[in-house]
Every structure is written in C-alpha cells, then in structure tokens.
Amino acid sequence: MFKPFGKFAKTADEIYRQDIEISEKAGALLDGCKPYFKKHSKNGVLLIHGFAAAPNELLPLAYELEKYDISVYVVRVAGHVTNLDDFIKSTYMQWYESIELGYNCLASFCDKICVVGQSNGGLLASAVTRYNKVDFLALLAPAYKVRIPGFFLIPYLRKIIKYFPRRVKGITFNYPVFPSEPLYQMKLLQDKVEQFVYDINIPVLLAVSNKDILISPKKAKEVVAKMASSDKTVFTYDNKEYKVKHILTENHSVKIINDIALWIKEKMA
Numbered sequence: 001m002f003k004p005f006g007k008f009a010k011t012a013d014e015i016y017r018q019d020i021e022i023s024e025k026a027g028a029l030l031d032g033c034k035p036y037f038k039k040h041s042k043n044g045v046l047l048i049h050g051f052a053a054a055p056n057e058l059l060p061l062a063y064e065l066e067k068y069d070i071s072v073y074v075v076r077v078a079g080h081v082t083n084l085d086d087f088i089k090s091t092y093m094q095w096y097e098s099i100e101l102g103y104n105c106l107a108s109f110c111d112k113i114c115v116v117g118q119s120n121g122g123l124l125a126s127a128v129t130r131y132n133k134v135d136f137l138a139l140l141a142p143a144y145k146v147r148i149p150g151f152f153l154i155p156y157l158r159k160i161i162k163y164f165p166r167r168v169k170g171i172t173f174n175y176p177v178f179p180s181e182p183l184y185q186m187k188l189l190q191d192k193v194e195q196f197v198y199d200i201n202i203p204v205l206l207a208v209s210n211k212d213i214l215i216s217p218k219k220a221k222e223v224v225a226k227m228a229s230s231d232k233t234v235f236t237y238d239n240k241e242y243k244v245k246h247i248l249t250e251n252h253s254v255k256i257i258n259d260i261a262l263w264i265k266e267k268m269a
Contacts, residue, residue, distance in 0.1 A: 002093075002192070004131050005100040012039060012108045019076075019101040027082040032056030036074040037105060043268040044071040044110035046102055046128070050119030051143065051186055052175050054081040057248060058118060064261040070268065071110060075102040077124070079182070081174055088179045092189035095120075096127055103132060112136070114264050118248055119143045119215060120186055123193045130196050136267050138205040138260060141212055141247035144190065144197075145219035148178075151187065158184045197223055203231035205263050207256060209244035210236060235259055 008015055016037045023034045033054050045065050047058040055074040062072040078098035079090025106113050114136035117125025122142025129137045148164075150157065158180035166178055206224045208217035217236070224232055237244045237256060247256060 002096060002127050002131050005103050005128075008101075008104045008108070010104075010108070012037070012105045015101050015105040015108065016073075019105070022101075023076050026086065028076055028080075030081075032059065033076065033081040035076050035102060036062060036072070037102075038062070038066055038072050039109070040066060040071045041069045042071070042109060042111040043069075043114075044073065044106035044112070045114045045116055045264060046099070046106055047072065047074040048099060048115070048117040048121035048124050048128070049074070049077060049080070050121050051182070052080070052087065052178070053119070053121075054174055058116070060253065061116070061248065061257050061260060064257050065264060068261065068265040070265065071106060073102040073106050075099050077121070084175055084177075084179065087175065088181045090182065090185070092185040092192070095124055095185075095189070099124060099128055103128060107133070112268050114138060114268065116140065116260070116264075117142060119246065120189070122220075123186070123189050126193050126197050126200065127189075129200055129202065134202060136203050136205075136264065137200065138207070138264060139220065139224065140207045140260070141209065141215050141217075142206070142220050142223070143186065143215050144193070144223045145216040146186070146190075147212070147214055147216060148183070151183070154180065154184050154187050198226045199228055201228040203233075203267055204229050205233045205235070205260065207235040207247050207260060208237070209247055210238060211244065212247070213245045215246070233263060235263075 049057045078094040112135045115125045116138040118140040122139045163177040
C-alpha cells in the first residue's frame with residue numbers, strides 16, 4: 001500500500017547524485033533517460049513521465065518552468081528506459097517508490113511543491129499528492145481510464161499474451177511493443193488510485209485532448225470533477241487545431257506547455 005515518503009538527511013545535490021547513480025547503474029545512461037534537476041527558487045515542480053516513456057518527455061515543460069525561476073525535478077520512473085526485461089519486471093509500487101528521491105530533493109529546500117504527472121505519471125502523481133505534502137497538482141492526460149481494447153481483461157490476458165503490438169502512429173515510444181505485465185501493473189495502479197483520488201483537496205489542473213487516442217478525456221474530467229478540491233482548472237485542446245493525440249508527446253505542444261507553465265507560475269506567486 002502507498003505510504004508517505006521518508007525524509008532524507010541529505011542536501012538536494014546529494015539526493016540528485018544518488019538518483020543519477022541509481023539510474024546509471026540500471027543502464028539509463030543518456031541524458032534524456034536520466035533524472036533532471038535544476039535548482040532555482042524555493043518554488044519546485046516534480047515532473048513524472050508516462051508509461052513506457054522517459055524523462056525527456058517532460059523536459060520541454062521543465063525548461064519553460066525554469067524561465068520563471070522555478071526549480072524542477074524530472075524523475076525517471078523505475079524500470080523505464082533501460083531494457084525491456086527491466087520494464088516487464090517492474091511493479092507499480094516500485095514506480096511510486098522511485099519518485100521518493102526526486103520529491104525529497106525538492107522538499108529539502110522548497111516552500112511550495114507542484115507535482116505534474118503525464119498519462120500513467122498522472123496516476124503516480126495522484127498517489128504522491130494524496131500521501132505527501134503537495135501544494136498543487138497538474139494532471140496531463142492522466143490515465144484514469146485507457147483506450148486500449150480489452151484492457152479490463154488484462155489480468156487474464158497477461159497469462160497467455162506476453163506482448164501487444166503498438167500501432168499508434170505519430171507518437172514516439174521507447175519500446176516496440178506493449179508488454180502485458182506492465183499493463184497489468186498499470187491496471188492495478190488505476191484500481192488503487194480510484195480508492196483515494198477523490199480525497200485530493202488542493203488546486204488541480206487538468207489538461208486533456210478531446211481526441212486523445214490513449215486515455216479517456218471524459219473519465220479524466222469526471223475524476224477531477226469529483227475531487228474534494230474547490231480550485232480546479234481544465235484545459236481542453238481541440239484536435240483539429242492542435243492535432244493532439246496525447247498531451248505532451250508530440251511536437252505540437254508549445255501553446256500547451258505555455259498554458260501549463262503559466263498556471264503553475266500563477267499558483268506559486
């Protein structure tokens with residue numbers, strides 16, 4: 001079960017070095033695959049990438065936030081961007097626990113923390129927010145419900161199908177297939193988050209596309225609408241104008257990034 005992160009008696013730089021060492025030891029050697037940290041003001045943003053993705057997915061948003069003198073930490077979720085076997089063996093609790101260092105890095109010096117989660121990272125961001133001190137939450141196409149045919153059967157299908165083909169065009173992935181075991185872990189994560197997500201009671205931003213091909217924008221809106229928070233902002237992007245297949249995964253995102261960064265900046269003012 002999820003629990004609050006422990007506290008580290010280390011400086012932000014020491015925690016970041018530890019996280020880098022863990023990533024490199026796991027085989028994440030390229031810059032876009034390792035955690036990214038830049039210390040600026042005492043306003044900090046923790047960014048959590050999506051399923052089968054990498055930290056580089058959220059680097060453009062991190063760079064935009066830095067323009068506002070906001071400190072940023074982009075995590076590398078456990079099991080990601082190393083090799084397919086590592087990904088298959090990773091669990092949703094390992095995903096959650098791997099965020100602990102990034103959170104503690106910011107918490108060691110920041111007065112305010114915003115957590116940003118993209119897709120599956122939105123589920124993890126919801127858990128981080130529910131069980132730790134967080135001031136603001138930004139959900140970017142959160143995977144409260146996914147548009148994968150037969151996904152509800154994944155607890156059974158995983159026993160007979162090891163991989164599912166990836167037929168999504170126009171979006172870059174780090175693996176050529178969807179392994180069934182991590183998909184099952186995402187289903188377990190969805191079920192756990194469903195139990196507490198409505199208790200979230202801090203300012204929340206939701207950014208979705210009406211034509212998202214991977215997650216259900218309708219479900220995301222329903223979940224946010226039911227949250228205890230009285231401060232909610234929803235950005236809905238029209239597919240015809242922005243050609244948005246999945247928030248922040250394509251080269252369409254300049255305006256979207258600006259919108260999200262400005263919301264965070266204004267909340268932290």
